[in-house]
Amino acid sequence: MMEVASRKLTGPASRGLALLLVMLSSILLAGCDSGPEEHRFQGPIFGTGYHVTAYADLEEDDVAKLESGILAELERIDALMSTYRDDSELSHFNRLPVGVPFFVSPATAEVIRESKHIAQLSQGAFDITVGPAVNLWGFGPEGRPEKVPDSSTLNEALTRVDVGALRLEDGILHKTKPVYVDLSGIAKGYASDRVADYLEASDIENYLVEIGGEIRTHGHKPDGSPWRIAVEKPVSSERSVQRIIDLKAAAVATSGDYRNYFEADGVRYSHTIDPRTGRPIDNRVASVTVITKRCATADALATAFTVMGAEAGLAMAERENIAVYFVVREGDGFETRMSSSFEPYLDEPAAEEEA
Ligand code: ADP
Numbered sequence: 314m315m316e317v318a319s320r321k322l323t324g325p326a327s328r329g330l331a332l333l334l335v336m337l338s339s340i341l342l343a344g345c346d347s348g349p350e351e352h353r354f355q356g357p358i359f360g361t362g363y364h365v366t367a368y369a370d371l372e373e374d375d376v377a378k379l380e381s382g383i384l385a386e387l388e389r390i391d392a393l394m395s396t397y398r399d400d401s402e403l404s405h406f407n408r409l410p411v412g413v414p415f416f417v418s419p420a421t422a423e424v425i426r427e428s429k430h431i432a433q434l435s436q437g438a439f440d441i442t443v444g445p446a447v448n449l450w451g452f453g454p455e456g457r458p459e460k461v462p463d464s465s466t467l468n469e470a471l472t473r474v475d476v477g478a479l480r481l482e483d484g485i486l487h488k489t490k491p492v493y494v495d496l497s498g499i500a501k502g503y504a505s506d507r508v509a510d511y512l513e514a515s516d517i518e519n520y521l522v523e524i525g526g527e528i529r530t531h532g533h534k535p536d537g538s539p540w541r542i543a544v545e546k547p548v549s550s551e552r553s554v555q556r557i558i559d560l561k562a563a564a565v566a567t568s569g570d571y572r573n574y575f576e577a578d579g580v581r582y583s584h585t586i587d588p589r590t591g592r593p594i595d596n597r598v599a600s601v602t603v604i605t606k607r608c609a610t611a612d613a614l615a616t617a618f619t620v621m622g623a624e625a626g627l628a629m630a631e632r633e634n635i636a637v638y639f640v641v642r643e644g645d646g647f648e649t650r651m652s653s654s655f656e657p658y659l660d661e662p663a664a665e666e667e668a
């Protein structure tokens with residue numbers, strides 16, 4: 314039940330992790346009886362998976378309580394924000410006609426507010442009303458298309474892409490145009506934040522939460538070392554590590570087109586859609602990794618930067634002091650570029666970098 318209901322926030326189950334977690338701690342700790350105990354919880358959610366690692370000395374009952382608390386948070390968010398469920402709060406709102414006021418939950422309101430903020434910051438590169446275009450390319454609830462959509466269909470869909478038509482005041486949401494809201498580009502990050510908040514409220518200080526590649530960490534491993542996270546090499550054929558990042562208390566999100574894409578006549582189309590053209594991005598960006606405080610922000614920003622491309626993206630990152638790491642296709646290989654605030658997170662000296 315839970316699996317079926319929860320598979321649906323972000324689409325096909327084939328969406329893999331964009332990040333590999335490097336958690337050497339459990340190996341290092343084997344046979345060592347100092348330090349708090351390790352607890353791991355995992356399962357399917359939002360068409361992908363969640364993984365939580367926490368270090369704390371807990372009674373057996375408390376472990377079970379913690380796990381059901383985590384699940385309750387995830388299911389609550391799915392029931393609010395999934396566009397794959399007709400009965401979600403978001404689906405109710407999406408069916409409402411223009412102008413009808415809707416009392417929205419504080420959680421959904423928060424995600425919409427953050428989405429509008431990132432839309433503004435990125436000059437429309439991130440847009441939660443991009444859904445009609447996403448669906449045309451088969452990355453939404455309607456599934457894979459047979460062929461590339463024609464331009465009149467695309468242009469019609471584009472008339473319905475406009476986050477400015479979403480108005481949120483005092484917990485009341487309404488639309489001024491028939492827009493369709495899709496929170497898939499931010500909800501996994503938001504869910505990671507909510508699980509992190511729940512763990513902190515449960516007095517867990519040292520944890521790592523990961524949902525579909527979007528990560529929140531706090532504290533450190535029992536030996537005092539930081540959480541280490543590997544940015545995966547952006548190829549779909551193998552899983553290998555591009556760079557290692559050191560994190561203490563932060564969120565990290567990655568966008569990439571190397572695991573979820575649609576191919577027609579030998580052309581590969583990314584699942585990230587440029588809301589300004591209604592078309593999959595075509596800017597050689599293979600992956601983008603963002604580190605911020607809140608994971609919802611990191612998640613949305615990673616998509617925004619993917620749409621913007623390295624040039625415009627790095628300019629915005631420098632201006633706004635955002636830590637971002639781009640992997641860009643260059644000939645047969647890859648080139649990497651990062652903003653100056655990303656550099657302190659790197660584990661190895663930049664000279665070792667191999668494109
Ligand atoms: P990634 O890990 O690559 O960021 P996500 O699952 O976080 O992937 O986001 C991809 C989803 O976001 C798409 O399936 C689509 O529903 C939505 N999306 C695509 N393009 C945009 C965009 N420009 N702005 C907002 N959401 C988008």
Ligand code: MG
Pocket residue numbers: 498499566567568612613615616
């Ligand atoms: Mg994302």
